[in-house]
Each structure stands twice: as C-alpha cells, then as structure tokens.
Amino acid sequence: MPGLHRIILINCHLPGFVELDVSGHSNICGTNASGKTTLQRLIPVFYGELPSKVVPKTRKKFDEFYLPHANSYLIYEYQREDGHQCQVVLTRKGSDGVQYRFIGAPYQSEQLLVAMENGEAQAMMPEQWIKQLRQLQIDFSHKIQATSEFRGIIQNDASVGGAGRENTKLRQLASRYSLVSSQHRIRHMEKLVSAVHAKEGKMDTLRTMLAAIFEEDGLVQPMTTVKNTKAREWITQMRQTMRLQSMQDEYEKIQGQTEQLNVIEQQLLLLKPLLEKDLHTLTTEKADGQENRSALKNQQRSEKDIFEKAEGELNSRLSETNEQLAAKSSRLDHLQQQYEKYQDTDIERLQKDMDALPLKREEYEQGLEQYNLLIEQHKDLQSQLEQQKFKLSESLERLSRKNQASVKVIRQQKENVRQTHQDKETELRGQFEQRKEQQAQQFEQQLMNVERSIVRQEHQAKHASATDQEVENGGLADKRLELAQRAWQQSSSAKKQAETTHQQCQQKRDEADKDLHRARLATRQGKDHLQQLHKQLSPEQDSLRQFLRDNKPGWEHSIGRLIVEPLLERKDLSPVLVAASSKEHDNSVLGIQLDMSVIGAPAYAQDETALRLALEQATKHLLGAEKHQKQTESELDQLHQEAEIQREMVAERNRAFEQAEQEVSYAQSAKQRFSDELKTVLEKRRAQAQQTLQSLLHEKQQIVEQKSAAIALLKSDYDEQLLEFKSGWQDELAVLDEQIDELDKQIEYKRQQNREQIKQLEDAFNQELANKDIDPNTLKALKQQTESLKSHIQSVTGRREELNEYKTFMQSDWLKQRPILLEQEAELKALSQQLTQQQTSLQRQYQNKRTELSQALSAVEKRLAAWGALVTEIEPMVRQLANIVFSFTADDDHEINVGDQAERISRCTEALESRSRGEKKLKEALTEFEASLGKDAGKDFLDTMLQAFSVLDDDANVRDRLPILQRLLSILASRQRQIVEQGETIGGDLNKFFTVFSDINRKISLQSKRLTDEVSDDLTLDGIARSEVKIISTVDELNFWTPLKRFAQQYDSWNKSDAFLPSEAYLDTLADVVEVLPNDANYSIESLLRLELHLNEGGSDLVIKNDRQLLESSSHGMAYLILCKFLLAFTRLLRNNANIDIHWPIDEIGTLAYHNVEKLFTACDTNHIHILGAFPNPESDVLMLFKHRYLIDKQRQRLEKIEPKLSRIAQRLQQNKTIGNEQSQVTA
Helix, strand or coil: CCEEEEEEEECCCCCCEEEEECCCCEEEECCCCCCHHHHHCHHHHHCCCCHHHHCCCCCCCHHHHHCCCCCCEEEEEEECCCCCEEEEEEEECCCCCEEEEEECCCCCHHHCEEECCCCCEEECCHHHHHHHHHHCCCCECCCECCHHHHHHHHCCCCCCCCCCHHHHHHHHHHHHHCCCCCCCCCCCHHHHHHHHHCCCCHHHHHHHHHHHHHHHCCCCCCECCCCHHHHHHHHHHHHHHHCHHHHHHHHHHHHHHHHHHHHHHHHHHHHHHHHHHHHHHHHHHHHHHHHHHHHHHHHHHHHHHHHHHHHHHHHHHHHHHHHHHHHHHHHHHHHHHHHHHHHHCCHHHHHHHHHCHHHHHHHHHHHHHHHHHHHHCCCCHHHHHHHHHHHHHHHHHHHHHHHHHHHHHHHHHHHHHHHHHHHHHHHHHHHHHHHHHHHHHHHHHHHHHHHHHHHHHHHHHHCCCCCHHHHHHHHHHHHHHHHHHHHHHHHHHHHHHHHHHHHHHHHHHHHHHHHHHHHHHHHHHHHHHHHHHHHHHCCCCCCHHHHHHHHCCCHHHCHHHCCCHHHHHCCCCCCCCCCCCCHHHHHEECCEECCHHHCCCCCCCCCHHHHHHHHHHHHHHHHHHHHHHHHHHHHHHHHHHHHHHHHHHHHHHHHHHHHHHHHHHHHHHHHHHHHHHHHHHHHHHHHHHHHHHHHHHHHHHHHHHHHHHHHHHHHHHHHHHHHHHHHHHHHHHHHHHHHHHHHHHHHHHHHHHHHHHHHHHHHHHHHHHHHCCCCHHHHHHHHHHHHHHHHHHHHHHHCHHHHHHHHHHHHHHHHHHHHHHHHHHHHHHHHHHHHHHHHHHHHHHHHHHHHHHHHHHHHHHHHHHHHHHHHHHHHHHHHHHHHCCCCCCCCCCCCCCCCCHHHHHHHHHHHHHHHHHHHHHHHHHHHHHHHHHHCCCCHHHHHHHHHHHCCCCCCCCHHHHHHHHHHHHHHHHHCHHHHHHHHHHHHHHHHHHHHHHHHHHHHHHHHHHHHHHHCCCCCCCCCEEEEEEEEEECHHHCCCHHHHHHHHHHHHHHHHCCCCCCCHHHHHHHHHHHHHCCCCCECCCHHHEEEEEEEEECCEEEEECCHHHHHHHCCHHHHHHHHHHHHHHHHHHHHCCCCCCEEEEEECHHHCCHHHHHHHHHHHHHCCEEEEEEECCCCCHHHHHCCEEEEEECCCCEEEECCCCCCHHHHHHHHHHHHHHHHHHHHC
16 A cells, blocks of 8 residues: 555664564554654654654754764655655755655665674665665665755645756656655645644644645735835825815815905995995984983973972872871770770669669668568557558659659750751761762863873874885885896896806816726726736746646637636646547546537637737727827816816806895895884884873773772761761660660659559568568568668769769760761861872873873984994994905996995995905815815925915915915826826735735635535544534734725725726725734734634534643543544545555554544544554553554663563453353354
C-alpha cells in the first residue's frame, strides 16, 4: 500500500543501526523518558514539518540531537501512489540545520553500510554514499536545503518555489518523488499529523492548517494600500466639490437677496420726503391738542369748585336738620321709655286701688265693728243685726251714687278724646297729601328733561351715516385698487413670458447634461471594458484561465463556450489535463461529447488574437467617447450661460411682478382699512349714541325709583306718625274704659260683700240664738280679714305720691307735649328728605357735566396719544432714512401711490425691517457661504481666498464681496474632475479589499460544509449522538466589515450609475470605513476564521472552541477520541482522493479504554491510517492491536522488536476459553 513503510536511523540519537517498520499499526513501548515520543516526532518530519518544531525548546536542536555525526542518516522509505518505492534521507547541513535528498529506490544496507574487519557495519560518509549510489546506478536528487522545498515535493505542492526555473525543477522532482501521483496533493498534511501528536494547542494547530488549506484554494490575503489620512483628505475635498452645485445655487440666492435689497431701498428713497412732511404736520397738531387739553382741565377744576361750594351749603343745612330731628326723636324715645316704665310698675292697678280706697276703709270698719259685736256678746242681737243690715244697705247706696257720677264724667272725657283724635288725623292726612304733591312735581320736571334727551339720542343711534369726505375717500380707494390690478396683470404676462423662455433654456441645458452623463458613462464603461480585456490578455497566476491558456490551446472553442466567466478567474479548481483517448475528446466536457460549432464563443472566452483586436477597438472607442464627452461639456457650458442670462431676466420680471403684487396688496389693504375704519366710526357713533341713550334710560329709571322711594318714605313717615297718635289715643281710651269698668265692679263687689256680711251676721245670730256661744274660727277669719284690709289700705296710701307723679306725666308730657314732638319730628323728616333730594340732584348735574368734560378731555388725550405715537414712530424712521447712504436717486418715472399716512408708516416700517433682515441675512449668508467655500479646502485655495478678500477695506459694503466669491467658485469648478479621479482610485482599492473579504467569507462557508460532510460515523463513541465541525468566518466580527460592506454597495451603485459625482451616502460610508480601518491593513487567513466542534453528548449540546473547552467537555481520554473523530475528517479532506496510507503518531494510547482504542483502530483502518503508538506497559491488551511492536531498552539504548505479553486477566480469560473448548469437545 502506498505510504511510509520504514524509518531507518543510522548513527542517530540511538547508536548504530535502528529500523522501525511502520507499514502497519506500530507501537513503541518503554519506560518513561526512554525515547518513545522522540521516535514519534519523526512522523511529522516526513510529511514536511520543520524539524525545529518537533523538538522541544528545552532540548538540543534537531540536527544536534537526531543527527549528531557527519555520517548520521535519518531515512524514510516510502511507496509512491504509482507503486514506485523511494526514500528520502536527512543529513546534517554543515554546522546547523538539515538537508534532504530523495533516492529513487528502496533502502538496502549496501547503499550506506560497509563491513568492517571486526565484522561490524560502518556507515559511509555522505560523499562515499553518493558515490555508492552512482555505482549502484540508483537515481537520486540534488541536496534540498529548505524544508519548504522538501515539503512541496513530498506533498506535490507546485505552489512552493514561486515561478521560474526553480519552480520547474521542483515540479520535476515532485513528479518523480512525491508521495502522491501528479493529480493529487496532500498539502499541509504535516500540520494534521503534528496536530494528532501534539499534547497541547490542537485547536490552534487545526486552525492554522485550515488557513493553509484556504490559501491553497486560492484565497488571497486581504490588504489595502489606502492611507487613512489620504482618504480623509479626499473625503473633505470631495465634500467641498460636491457642494459646488449647492454653493452655486446659494450664490444665486445671495444675488437675489442683493437685488431685493436694492428694490427695498428704492422704496425707502421714495418714502423719505413724504414721512418728513408727515412728521412736521403731526408736531403742529400735537401742540394744538396740548393747548386744548389745558383749557378742558381748567374748566374741570372750575366746575368742581362750584359743585363743592353748593354741596357744602346743602350738607350744612342737612346736618342741622338731622341734628334737630335726632333731638326730637331722642325726646320722644325718652317719653316712650318713661311711659313703659310706669306701665311696668302696674300703675293702672294702683289707680284702681286708690279709687277703691274709701270702699276698702268702709269695709274695714264694718268688719271691725262685726268683730267687736261678736266679741261683746250683746244681748240685743236682733236689733244689732237689723242695724247692721241698714248700714250695709246705706253704704252700698252711697257707693252706687258716687260711682255713677264718676262714670258719667269719664264717659264725657272719652268722647272728648275721640273728637281730638279725629281732628288730628284729618290734619296729618292733609299735611301728607301736600308734601306728596310737592315731591311729585319736582320729579316730574326732572323726568321731562331726561325724556327729551332720550328722544334725541334714539334718533342719533338709528340714523348714523358717513360724511361727504368719507364717501369721497372710499371712491379714491376703489380707483387705486383698479389701477394696481391692471399693472399687476401686465407684470404677470411679462413674467410668464420670461419664465417660458427660461424653461426652454433649462430644457436644452438638462438635455445637454443628460448627454454629458451618457458620455461619461460611455467613457467609464469603455475604461472598464479595456481593463477587462487587459485582464483576459494577462490572466492571474494559478487561475483557470491561465491554466487553459498554457495547457489547452484552442480552449476558447470548446470548454470556453460552456464555462461561466467567474470560474475562469478562480484559483481553487486544481485543473489537471486528462489524457485523450480519441480525437473526439477535445469536444467533450466531463465525458459528454457536444457539437461546439453551434455554440458561439462568449466575449470573455476569446483567443489572444481576438482579444488584441478587441483591445484595439476598445481603445478607439474610448478615445471617441472621451472626445464626445469634452464636446458635450463645452456645449453644456454654453447652454448654462444662456440659461443664466434668462434666469436673471426671470428674476428681474419676478421682482417687477412682486412689486406689482405688493401694490395690489397695499391697495386692497388700504381699501379694506378704509372700509374697516368707516365701519368702526359708524359703529362707534351708533355705540356712543346707544351708550348715551342707555345712560339716559338708566338716569330716568333712577329718577322714577327716587320718586317712588321719596313718596314711599313720605307715606311711611305719615303712617308712623298716625300710628304714634293712634297708639296714644287708644291707650287713653282704654284707661277711661277700665275706670268705668272698675267703678261698676266696685258696686257689684260691694253688693256681693253686703250679702255675704248679712249672711254671716244672720248665721252668727242664728248660732247665738242656738247655743249662745261664738265660733273661734269665725272670729279668727274675721280678724284676718280686717288685718288684710288694714294692710292693703296702708300700702295704697303709701303710693299716693307715685300715683300723683304718673297723673302729672300723663296730663303734661304724654297727652300734651308728645303730640307736639311728633308733629315737629314729621316736619324735620320731610325737610331732611327734601335736602337729600336736592343734594342728589346737584351731584347728578355735576356728574353729567364732569362726564361731558372727561369725554372731551379723553378724546383730546387719545388724539394727543395717537399723534405722540405717530411722532415716536415716524421720528426714528426719518432718522434711519437720513442715515442711509443711497447709491442711486429716486426713479421719477416709476410712480407709486404710497397711500395715506398709516400706509406710508406701514410701508416704511416693513421696508426698514425687510432691509434690516435682508442685510442681516445677506451677511449671514455671505459668512456661511464663505465658510462653506473654505470648508474642507486645501491650503492653496484658502490662500487664494485670503488674497482675494484683502483688496477690500474694513468698512466696505458686504455686496462688494460677491464678484470675488464668483471668481472663487470658478476656481473650485475647474478642480472638480481631478478630485473625482483620485476618489475612483481610492474606491477601487477598497472595493477590491472588500471583494477579497467576501471571497473569504464564501470559501469559509463552503469549506465548513465540506468538512462537516467529511465527519463520518467511522468512529462511534459512546454517549456522542451527533458531531459536526463548523468553520466560522470572523470577517463579520471585524469592526470595519459592516461599514466596508455598505461602502461596497455605494461604490457599486456609483460605478454603475451615470452620475459624475458620488453620493453623500458614498462619502459617509467611506468615512466610516477609514475611521476604523488601520493604515496598510493586512490580515492573515488564519486570523479570519474560527474552528468550532459541535457535539451532542448525553443529550446536551456542546460547542468546543479551544483546547480548554475540549478538555473540559469530557474525560481526557474521551476528549482525545472526540478530537480524533474530527481529525479523521481533516485527514480525508487533505488526502482527498489520493490512494495512500497516512501515519498518526499517538502518544500514551495505552491509557485509553480498550473498547475505545479498538474503535479508533477500526476507524483508522477504514480510512487507511496507520497508528504509531507509544505507551510504557508491554503487557497491555492494547498491544495485540498493533502489527509491529517495539521495546526501547533505556539502559542499552536499543530498539527491539517484541511479541506482546498477556496480562494476568488476559491469561485467565485465555485459560477459561481453553477449558471451555475442551468441555465442548468432551460433550460432543
């Protein structure tokens, strides 16, 4: 089987001759540090690993350790894929390093060894060895000094050595000595083998190996020569040149602003003399108004003095009357209180008791006499009884006659009182009616005056109309509007005509601009086509196009008619010529014969002659396109100038139209203002009349209310006075009625008392007759009765003086003085009411006069305020107009109706504000424009700007800067093309940079799928349900990748469009890229990928990205087996279809579980992999899996071939198996 068969060491680190047969699974046993791993390290060296990498840094160099002598030889005997056996021999290279030499025959001892006299063999020196090979007629190569060249030969890697003769030599050596046939390559197999043997960093080693594979597939290491500073400088310059059109547009706007300022100043110049005249008129009117105001104020003071004097006199009289009224009311209140005080002391009861006093005395005497009679016990009781009865009857008769006389007197007094009351009531009513009539007459006169005023104001409120002057002003406003509208129509027609002409010029210019874009696109496409033809004529090294050009003449007419263009530029297709068995093979593709004559050859698959002819035609086409582009640019410039002239004409017509439109607006405003003012005046007149009318109506209502109130007050006073008199008279009549009633009661009481006394006397007489005895209770009762009468008589007699005072009060104060006071009080109240009414009338008259003067003064004040406001408003305008330096005189031919004073002020205010805003905006626009013009500019352009503006004075008008700015714009326009060409170079470089990265992304994704497909089930591990290898591109993780992708899209859009300038988005994306992209960016393929192993172990998904995760994923043995599962896939991927055995050096394989080792061996056998194992235990059951078994004797430094020893467990299992077989035979 093709592959490495033997490793022979002569005079190496092990003395003498050592042979290691590796034609199958081989193992080396030995104690620790005996040299097992040292022999395993020789496997990677055979596949092309650098010898310096297989020796630990802590030990000697490879040549010092393995090849210590001049005649030390390290020999690898192998069989090529074509069956030929060869060897490669490593020897020392001078004092440092190793050198390689290929031998075209298997190893034989006579090639290197010579027998000595003592019977031992001696290795030849290198010179003798070469002579010996020549004598034996064995082919050999020259000495190969570089490991990379040896690797290229053994792996059949033609990319090593570059181009030229050296590469040809290496190709020739590879065809004779490579391990694989000419169709195959096993590039980077040394890295895989090293990864198998490595104890640490396996994942990093695999990633390095993968990077090398990608490089073999044609991936170019991404790099760019774009400098950040240069790109940033171009971006700023490009931004400036991209703003050229906008700056030109802005310059046109600035020109428009300047022209608008000139129009405004023309209006101000026209308004200046008119406003000066307005100011003089207003000043005169203001002075006259101030004099009128002073006169009105003097009249106000005079009216006030008159009013205050009259009001003072009325107040004095009213105060005096009120004081008298208060005195009378106080005296009446005192009398009322005195009367109520007597009433509270029950004075009327005292009067009754005093009148009944004689009766009480008689009753007392009779009782006393009766008591004495009972006490004396007279014998003549009957006569005494009769005598007593007579006395009682006589007493009653006397009392009756007396009381009846008194009743008659009292009734006469009562009649007198009634007559007095009736006379007084008639007198009071007469006084009330008289006063009422007087009040009514006074109020009726006032009402009559007010109603006459109301009629006048009602007429004014209903018939308010405009004056003749106001009607005339309205007609003038209508006429002005008519003329302004006519002028506007004429200006509008001229404007439309200019715009039509300008639009036609613009259409011609736009069409020329489109022609220029098409010409530029044709030029760009011509350049691209020319570049593509150059690329086809000189294809890239290792591309399919280059291979077909070198090895397949006439390919354009066969495979060239079927293959797509991108495949011709790829470098990873590994094209190989297949021997043809017939003539028809030239017209076959993948074994299928086609009639190529019916298929036309595409433009990208032409022969060299056709390409050169196409190149010549493309060159001519490009020259024609460039000529047409220049011609189109010239025509566009001419049309642009014509369009600019028409634009200025349109601007002038627009200004005239705007002026006419403004005049129409002013005329409309003036008409509307006059209409509004007239409406306001009429409304004001009506409102004023209505207000006065309402005031008069209110005054009328007040008078009516005052009249009602005054009469109601008179009625109230009359009712109160009448009530007072009635109350006194009623009290007096009641007293007389009570006296009469009391006298009647005395008679009745005396009659009843006589009956009781007579009865008592008769009872006593009867009792006396009966028993001649006297009842003590009767005496006691009689005694108490007499004592009570005596006490009552004394009490009444003691209050006689009080009763006399009451009678005096009633006769003098209450019945005589009080009525007089009531009459005086009524007269004083009437007088007070009359004075109050006079006072109210005086105040109303003064208030009306005051209101009239205040209204007049307010009108004057308003006019003064209006004149003052107008003066305040016009004066600053006049001063501002005086300070303006006009660069032209008034245009007498251009007459404008500037309207009334309000319109002139409005026009001037608006014009001044517009001028101020316009100058401010112009300054700001110029400042901003100059900043924009200088933004991103280079030093030379900034110096040009500074020099151009230095000719202006500090106080120069800002409008003087416009011609300078126009010249600077012209300079900027002339530099635009050069800046665009620089940008195309930068963009192309970065786009190529992006293309390389995109190819890396695509290739990594494809290779990840290939590697995943190669992971088979040859090695099934317990608990591992699924396994997958993923190669992840880290391109997406680069901080510049996302902006670079966006830039590539923008670059492609710009390149395919007919736009001369890139878009703002193009610059933004380019700025984003250079912001994060380092200078001379250079990235290795290895740094752009990441290796991940995906497993499902025990139902859990695991992702392994590094060696630490690999070790932590499972036990150490299982982790290694997991890696081996993926190494199998890498091995198949690198070996591809080559029919050779690959060797894996696996250290400490005996530490793995036997069943796992057995699975590993089965998988390796399936994949044509031979294991070179190493572990210390020579009795391990694992040793039975190896074909060749060796033991290193550390003491004697010898390598011995051995047979495996069975372990005790294995021996016992073997014995059990033998006993079982014997028992089976006996049973049989």
